[in-house]
Amino acid sequence: NDEWKQLEKSFPPLKNDLLLRAAKGEETPRAPVWVMRQAGRYLPEFLEVRRTHSFFECCQTPSLASTLTLQPIDRYPRLDASIIFCDILVVPQALGLEVLMEPSKGPVLPQPLVTPGDMSRLRQNVDVQKELGYVFEAVTLTRKGLDGRVPLIGFCGAPWTLMAYMCEGGGSKTFEKSKSWLYKYPEDSRKLLRIIADVCADLLVGQVLAGAQMLQVFDSWAGELTPYQFKEFALPPLLHISHKVRHVLSSLGHPGVAMTLFAKGANSPSTFSLLSDPSVTGYDTLGLDWTVDPLEVRGWLGNKKVNLQGNFDPTVLYGGKEGIEREVERLSRIWKRAGGGWIANLGHGITPNVKPEDMGWFLECVHKYSKRD
C-alpha cells in the first residue's frame, strides 16, 4: 500500500527542515522555533474567523482548519513549524461523547464517565476515517497551502489527559473524579486508557498518511499524577500509541516520523529516567514546561539520546521587548550548554492577551540568541 507515497510526491518540497533535523538529534546552527497554540485567540485574524464559526466547526471544516493553521505561518516568517489546527478533544468525540466549547468555561462534556459502567456508552472499534476524516483532509490541504515553507506537525491528546476530561466533564482544579477512578477502579482505568490510546494511535497514523511530518502527544495533566501513577497508568498507553504508530506505518512501508511527548508537569527525575531512551519509548523528543531547568533535566536523563523542546515561561510574552530579549538570551545560553537536539518553544500554550508583535519579537530573539557559535 503506497498511496501515501503518491500523495507525498504531490507535495511541494520542504524548504526549511530545521525542525526535522533537531528532532533527529542534530545540533542545528540555531534552534528551530514554534509555539504551542500558535494559531489562537491572540491573533486578530483568528478572532475574525471565530466571529462567524464555532470552535468545533473550525476543527471540522478542512478549509477553515487549514486557513487557521496557516495564519501564524503567513504572519511570522520566523516560525519553523506549523501544527494542524484541531483539538485534543476530538478523540472523546470520536468515542461518542459530546464535547462543547463554552466561551467562558472552555471544554464541557455534558455526560462524563461517572462509573466504569458508563464505558458501555463509548463507541466500539472507532473508524477514525469516518469519525475524524476531516482532520486528515485538513492535513493534506495544509501541506499544499504551506508550499514547503515549514514542516507540518500532527498531534493528539494523551490518554490520561483525555480520560481526565472524559471523567471530570471538563477542566478541573482538583481532578478528584478522574483521579479517584485510578484508586477505585484501577483495572477499568487501564481498560479505558487503552481504548483511548487505540483511537489516538489511529488518529496519528491517519495524520501521517495524510501528510503530517512530525507528531506530538499532549499530556497536559500529567503533572496531576504521582510519579507512581504516571508510571502505572499514564505511561503504558503512551507507549502503546508510539509503538502502534511505528508498527502500522512500517507495515505500510512508511519510514515513520519523529514523535514528541509533552508531559506537562511530569517533572520528577524518576519520570525523566523512564523517558530517557527513544529506542524504548518511541518518543524522540520530550517537551519541557517552564518549571524545570534544561541543564538539570539533561543531568537526570543521563545521556543525549533524547531531544528536548521548550521551555520559555509563556508569561515572558508579557515582559515587554527588553524583558523578552533578556530572558531569551539568558535561557538560550543554558540550552546551548545543555547540548543535544533543542527545539525552542514555550513551556505551555501562548495565552490570549499576548500582543501579536511581542510574539514576533520573541521569535526574532530566539533566532538571534539560539545561534551556536
Ligand code: CP3
Ligand atoms: O497549537 C495550535 O496552534 C494547534 C491547535 C490546538 C488547539 N488546542 C486549538 C484550540 C492544540 C494543539 C490544542 C491542544 C489542546 N486542547 C490541549 C493540549 C495543550 C494544552 O494547552 O495543554 C488541551 C488541554 C486542549 C483542550 C482545550 N481546548 C482547552 C482547555 C481549551 C479552552 C481553553 C483555551 O486555552 O482556550 C480549548 C480550546 C482551544 N483549542 C482554543 C484553540 C485555539 C481556543 C478556543 C476558542 O477559539 O474559543
